[in-house]
Amino acid sequence: MSHDPAAATSPSETASADATASFGFRDVPLTEKQHLVDDVFHKVASRYDVMNDAMSGGLHRLWKDAMVAKLSPPKLGRRPYEVLDMAGGTGDIAFRIVEKSEKKARVTVSDINASMLGVGRERAEKRGLSANLDFVEANAEELPFESNRFDAYTIAFGIRNVPRIDKALREAYRVLKPGGRLLVLEFSAVTVPGLDKIYDAFSFHLIPLMGKAIAGDAEPYRYLVESIRKFPPQEKFAAMIRDAGFARVDYTNFTGGIAALHSGWKI
Numbered sequence: 001m002s003h004d005p006a007a008a009t010s011p012s013e014t015a016s017a018d019a020t021a022s023f024g025f026r027d028v029p030l031t032e033k034q035h036l037v038d039d040v041f042h043k044v045a046s047r048y049d050v051m052n053d054a055m056s057g058g059l060h061r062l063w064k065d066a067m068v069a070k071l072s073p074p075k076l077g078r079r080p081y082e083v084l085d086m087a088g089g090t091g092d093i094a095f096r097i098v099e100k101s102e103k104k105a106r107v108t109v110s111d112i113n114a115s116m117l118g119v120g121r122e123r124a125e126k127r128g129l130s131a132n133l134d135f136v137e138a139n140a141e142e143l144p145f146e147s148n149r150f151d152a153y154t155i156a157f158g159i160r161n162v163p164r165i166d167k168a169l170r171e172a173y174r175v176l177k178p179g180g181r182l183l184v185l186e187f188s189a190v191t192v193p194g195l196d197k198i199y200d201a202f203s204f205h206l207i208p209l210m211g212k213a214i215a216g217d218a219e220p221y222r223y224l225v226e227s228i229r230k231f232p233p234q235e236k237f238a239a240m241i242r243d244a245g246f247a248r249v250d251y252t253n254f255t256g257g258i259a260a261l262h263s264g265w266k267i
């Protein structure tokens, strides 16, 4: 019997009306989390890229470069290499994939938030990359794409915002071709003794202050920091990826575990 993770039902889907999800350090009704997350990204969209550089001191660029290096999109082939960059926001991962493939890859940038995608479209235009990109507004939990379509599914700093992570992972599995690859870049658990204290002080004190100074609002950045702490650590998240049906699951820590890149294959 073939294993069809997409057909499986998780506890979160059958959960009662009073099921909750974490929105930062707060528990909120599961059905409300997405609206709250959407508010955050509508608010930050126009300052999103500048804040990413400020908050990470540019490190996010290196992590994203490493993700795309690991994907290694082919530069040759009879047909375009098709990637779904989910929660693709303002396009950072998609642009890198198109450039790395020397414009052989075709990337669908999909995000639930029209404001983030709007910024992405403008940036793509300015960089001359629009011909290789499609922008599709969609929820990672219910993708409007046929099964077995994509060669790769990437998601960077997106999955922790999705209320039902298990559902999103099963959708990733469904839309990938057999032999397709999943890559998830996400903030993770710090593994270097001592770094955790410095990182906490920086995250909880400086990042909201930067948000206030640069983007005019500290609150969305408090959510971003808190949501990182609520995301499952490396091994637990790897187990969730396996539960969705992926094989050969592994991960690489970046910068002492501040971020981690998880990989899995649909075989």
Ligand code: SAM
Pocket: 034, 037, 038, 041, 086, 087, 088, 089, 090, 091, 092, 093, 110, 111, 112, 113, 116, 138, 139, 140, 141, 155, 156, 157, 158, 159, 161, 162, 163
């Ligand atoms: N991938 C981009 C990057 O690395 O710069 C953007 C990451 S941003 C921190 C998180 C993105 O996740 C936002 O654009 C947000 O709208 C998107 N998002 C949140 N929930 C989502 C969902 N259920 N489905 C699709 N996208 C979602």
